[in-house]
Amino acid sequence: MNTLAEIEAAAESLPPEQKEELLRFLTARIHVAGEEPYKARLVRRDNDVLLEAPPGAPPMTTENVKRMLEDWP
Missing domain, CATH: 1.20.5 (Single alpha-helices involved in coiled-coils or other helix-helix interfaces)
Structure with missing residues (x-):
């Protein structure tokens, strides 16, 4: 091939x-430079903030989402 x-x-x-x-x-x-593979991330599209979780990402528990939001710029 x-x-x-x-x-x-x-x-x-x-x-x-x-x-x-x-x-x-x-x-x-x-993967996105500087990010771990399989890591969910928050992204901004237009006026929305979206959670992208690739296959294999940790479960999106309340604690994990809160932690991500604390790190959001």
Whole structure:
């Protein structure tokens, strides 16, 4: 496999469990600079503040959300 199209075709042919494993693998390596992989984060879009929680992020308990809001600028 040498091209992105070949990689995408191979990924599409995987069973669901292996697609999830591939997603976790890629997410662990590609993340916003300075942030831990699998970490939920608050983002601002237009006039809204949204919570983005990628697969594998810790559960969004009341305590975790409060902690995130305390760190929000």
